[in-house]
Each structure stands twice: as structure tokens, then as C-alpha cells.
Amino acid sequence: MIRFLLFCLMLSLPAFAEVTLEEPMPDPAREAEAQALFREIRCVVCQSESIAESSSPFAADLRADIRRRLAGGEAPDAILPALAEHYGAAIKLNPDMNAANLGLWLIPLVVFLGGGWLFLRQFRSR
Numbered sequence: 001m002i003r004f005l006l007f008c009l010m011l012s013l014p015a016f017a018e019v020t021l022e023e024p025m026p027d028p029a030r031e032a033e034a035q036a037l038f039r040e041i042r043c044v045v046c047q048s049e050s051i052a053e054s055s056s057p058f059a060a061d062l063r064a065d066i067r068r069r070l071a072g073g074e075a076p077d078a079i080l081p082a083l084a085e086h087y088g089a090a091i092k093l094n095p096d097m098n099a100a101n102l103g104l105w106l107i108p109l110v111v112f113l114g115g116g117w118l119f120l121r122q123f124r125s126r
Contacts, residue, residue, distance in 0.1 A: 022060060025067055033076045034067050040080060041066075042093045050093055 025031040038052035043059045051059040062083075069079055083091050089101075097105055 022063060025071060030070050034063070034070055037066055037076055037079060038063060040093055041083060042091055044087060044091065 025034060035052065039050050041051050041062065043049050043051050043054035043056055043062075045056040045058045046054045049059075051062050066079060070076065080092065089095055095101060
């Protein structure tokens, strides 16, 4: 009986497996552009990986969408801003420096300089 249950379980495993077949673009130059874009876009599911490295279904869908856009003639320079507009600036692995996130870029510098100033002040007083 246990063998029969294990056999049934083994037969049902392919139903639970999620397989995403991704075919590269036929044009090697376009595929290279797609791969470059994949390395610039953050997977919103994984948060710390690009969609080139991620195996999540979201990343696979986004890779397929980018390949479809490139095959349709959309310029690679237009795809990343369109994705940032749709998903937000967090989709970019290398965010732009602008007024909204200027503090995030400057706070480490201010803390480093402030710590150095405090260290020198303590060192000179002794």
C-alpha cells in the first residue's frame, strides 16, 4: 500500500513543478542587449538579485516581456525607464541620483566626515 501511495505521489510531482522554458532571441545582438538589460533590473521578488540571476516566476515573465519588446523593435534605452515608471525606481539595480534620494547618497559621506572630525577633536584635546 505504501509503495502504491509513493508511486502515485511520484506521478503527481510533475504537476507541481513549475517549468519556464526561455528561448534566447534568434538575433545574437538583440539577445546581448536583452542580457545587458537583465543585469540592470532588480527582481522585486528576490530584492537582492537581478532578473538575470533570479529563478522566480516574476523574473522569468519579465525576461520574456523584455525579449518580446526588443523583438517588437522597442529601443533598449526606452525599456528600463518604462519599467521604472510601472514598478517604481526600486526596479533599477543602480538607482539614479536625484532630489528624492539625495540624502541616501550623502548620509554616508556626512557620517564619515563627522566621525573623522570627532576623532580629530578628541585626539587633539589629549
